[in-house]
Amino acid sequence: MKLCILCAKQRAVLKRPKTGQQICQACFYHVFETEIHHTIVDAKLFRRGERVAIGASGGKDSTVLAHVMKQLNEQYDYGLDLFLLSVDEGITGYRDDSLETVKRNQQQYELPLKIVSYGDLYGWTMDDIVREVGLKNNCTYCGVFRRQALDRGAVMLGVDHIVTGHNADDIAETVLMNIFRGDIARLGRCTEIVTQGESSIRRSKPFKYTYEKEIVMYAYFKKLDYFSTECIYSPNAYRGYARTFLKDLESVRPSAIVDIIHSGEAFEIKSTVKMPSQKTCERCGYMSSNDTCKACVLLEGLNRGLPQLGIGKESRVRKQIAESEQKELPTVVQHFSQIQRDADAPDIIQPRDPSTVYTPPPRMPTGVLDPPTKKTLDW
The missing domain is CATH 3.40.50.620 (HUPs)
Structure with missing residues (x-):
């Protein structure tokens, strides 16, 4: 039985993929959460x-x-x-x-x-x-x-x-x-x-x-x-x-x-x-490196029946818009400046009956040191 390399008291149950340390479950919780806390603070x-x-x-x-x-x-x-x-x-x-x-x-x-x-x-x-x-x-x-x-x-x-x-x-x-x-x-x-x-x-x-x-x-x-x-x-x-x-x-x-x-x-x-400069989309008010943001270009392609509009180089996009016989469509996305903040906190959204929902089993890692004779500790 291998003991945890950190506390030297409990049995090691996993090998950390990040460091290779063999540690117990309690120490894993501690180092996992503490590293995230340090990232937040630093x-x-x-x-x-x-x-x-x-x-x-x-x-x-x-x-x-x-x-x-x-x-x-x-x-x-x-x-x-x-x-x-x-x-x-x-x-x-x-x-x-x-x-x-x-x-x-x-x-x-x-x-x-x-x-x-x-x-x-x-x-x-x-x-x-x-x-x-x-x-x-x-x-x-x-x-x-x-x-x-x-x-x-x-x-x-x-x-x-x-x-x-x-x-x-x-x-x-x-x-x-x-x-x-x-x-x-x-x-x-x-x-x-x-x-x-x-x-x-x-x-x-x-x-x-x-x-x-x-x-x-x-x-x-x-x-x-x-x-x-x-x-x-x-x-x-x-x-x-x-x-x-x-x-x-x-x-x-x-x-x-x-x-x-x-x-x-x-x-x-x-x-x-030369780096792109930050602009604001003329249609929806969202940040963009062009006069029209990517979302508005993609939406226009969908609404015009040109689904490949916006996929690829910007020069080709402009050419496709120019060659299109349809007039420019009105913006269907609400402008950012017009979005209203919710007056109240979100209501509780009740989940459906679990029996009617497909929930796959949780992903099982194979980095667990059980049985102890197992040498390959990847998943």
Whole structure:
């Protein structure tokens, strides 16, 4: 029997993917939560009295984030007013079921929940979009729309700050993707732990240095209620190829994930490189590097019956708009300056009968040292 390397009292039950330490369950909880607390304190993420929205999808990352944020807020007296904020993309058989998990989390953590939907905000659900554009570029639509939907929901809640469950693996994947695409503008900011959203709403990533495997282990040992199925429209996503490449690197060198993040932080862009300037979309008032934001361009393509409008280079987009015989369509998205803050706290949203909801079993990590003779400790 191997004893925990930290307390030397309890039996070691897991090997940390991040450090290789063999530790007991209690010590794992302590170091996991303490590292996140230090990340929050070192980066000065929060100010006392802030209203903070937790981006909640029902998955492992956002569920663990909600659990840890509530616990740390009480343990270290951050003085934050916490909310859950979810986006309903309109994906039948995936998002409708995962939102039921968020509704249960709302009751388990006693946090108010606000849900905004693509259908209400844009007039299109992801099911509608996929029927129009197919499975190749649908993630582009979803990513652009979801980012703006979170900011819109935050304005409705009147929050000052949004925290998301992006972990170290996610950030390392983003660094690789931006390098592969030669996207200098995004490469310069993708490793920032805090970014500025619309209407002075800050976004931060408390899990910036937290490995995905450890999040899975924490959720499993704590028996948290989360939804573990991947999006049904994501098999062809470009990020999936970067993820596979990163996992291959990690299997050879576990520190590869945090090494890539530190490399991204160290990148310096020459002063002679022309960077896009920050503007405001003329149509919806959202932040943009062009006169019209990406979301409005994509929406115009959908409404014109030109689903590939906005996919690719900006010069091609302008050419497609010029060649289109239809007149410019009116904006269907509410202008940011017109969004009203909710007068009252969100109502309790009751989850459906669990027997009518598909909930996959929790993801089981195989980094547990049982039986003791097992030598391969990856999952």
